[in-house]
Amino acid sequence: MDRGYRERRDERWLTDMARDENSRFLPLKDLNILMFQDPQIGLGWLGVDELRRLRIDSVPLFLGQMGNRMSQASFFAVDISDHKKAAQALTDTGSYQFMDARTVTKYVSGEDSGIVAQARSQVNWHNRNGFCSICGHKTFIKRGGQVRQCSYCDTEHYPHTDPVAITLVSDNERCLLGQSHGRLARTNIYSALAGFVDQGESIEEAAAREIMEEAGICIKNIRYHSSQPWPFPHSLMIGCHADAVTTDISIDDEEMADVRWFERGEVLLALESKSGTLSVPGPIAIAHHIIKAWAMNDTR
Ligand SMILES: [Zn+2]
Structure with a gap:
């Protein structure tokens, strides 16, 4: 998706595109995304005719353009939370449903997940500002x-986007995984430790501080792996690897339910959902990829 940084400065062009019959609109209701009833079909993009028929008049948010020079279409997100009849009419057809964004990502491509992240963050931000x-x-x-x-x-x-450092720490053959209080506590799901980057703090400083706070472990050699937008509500997850300088864990009870070292062999099994004792986040989460890169010895 080309976010159209030049085009979007032209308010008349935006108005034209919002009326263009090739444009596509993704409705959100209470931050849930319109999907086909059969989620394998994907996102529930509507045309301008359908918006008119449903009397949806919310200001559409321009997401960007896709296609080639010959046929390019504009894509918008449209918040229909205040259009309850329209939302009802859409689901009454039996063709559509509104789905939580986390669940949507299980069914759609990486590119569509990015669009969902952008749409959800944008709608949420506009509602609050x-x-x-x-x-x-x-x-x-x-x-x-x-x-x-x-x-x-x-x-x-x-x-604004809130940066979060998520860091997989290892001492060579083991890696440090934890679970915070909340819905994952006392399950066997463990993940890399993460925390918001404070104002005036570098990613490296944030990673070192979080690991010290949550696990009492001192780290060094922090290196960037990859990043992922996480629209709950508007974070950017920054995936890192780091080496442990100390290995004695001292848990921050207020934030963490448990933090432990896990052997590489067990982590490899968990990545394939074959471990009886450990589960790690699935491939929609960046945690999966930084854990996998370490387990496969690919942390540069
Ligand atoms: Zn003012």
């Missing part, structure tokens, strides 16, 4: 949703 944080007056959408501008003091407000 209807008023200026400087002067309290109403804000309005600009550049197809990239910016909101205050109607009174003209301040432009940009959506």
Whole structure:
């Protein structure tokens, strides 16, 4: 998806595209995504005719364009949470359902998961930023949703992304995995340790601080592996590997239910869902990929 950074500065072009019969609109209701009833078919993109028929008049958020020079289509997200009849009409057809974004990613391609992440984060941000944080007056959408501008003091407000360092620590043949309190506590699902990057902190500093806070382990040689947008609500997961300098675990009870060292052999089994004692997150999560890279000895 080309996010159309140049095109979206042209408000007239955006208006034209929002009326164009080739444009596609992805409805969200309470941040859930419209999917076909058979989720294998994928995302429930609607055309402009269907929006009109359903009397959906929310300002669409421009996601970007796809296609080649000859046939390019514009894609939008449209929040229909306030259009309850339209949402009901869509599900009443039996063709569609609204699905939680996490579940959607189990059925759609990596590219579509990216679109879902963008759509969900954007809709969520717009819903929470209807008023200026400087002067309290109403804000309005600009550049197809990239910016909101205050109607009174003209301040432009940009959506922010919260960086999260997620770090797989190893001492050669073992890696450090934990589970926080909450829905995964006391299951056998363990993951790499993660935490938000504070203001004024580097990724490396954040990784070292989090691992020390949550597990009492000192680390070195922190290196970047890959990243993943995580729209719950608007994070960027930054996957790293690091080497343990110390190995005695001291758990932060307030945040973590358990932290342990796991042997490479057991982790390899867990990655294939063949371990009776350990489960790790599936391939939709970056944790899976940094754990796998370490287990396969591919951490550069
Ligand atoms: Zn203002």
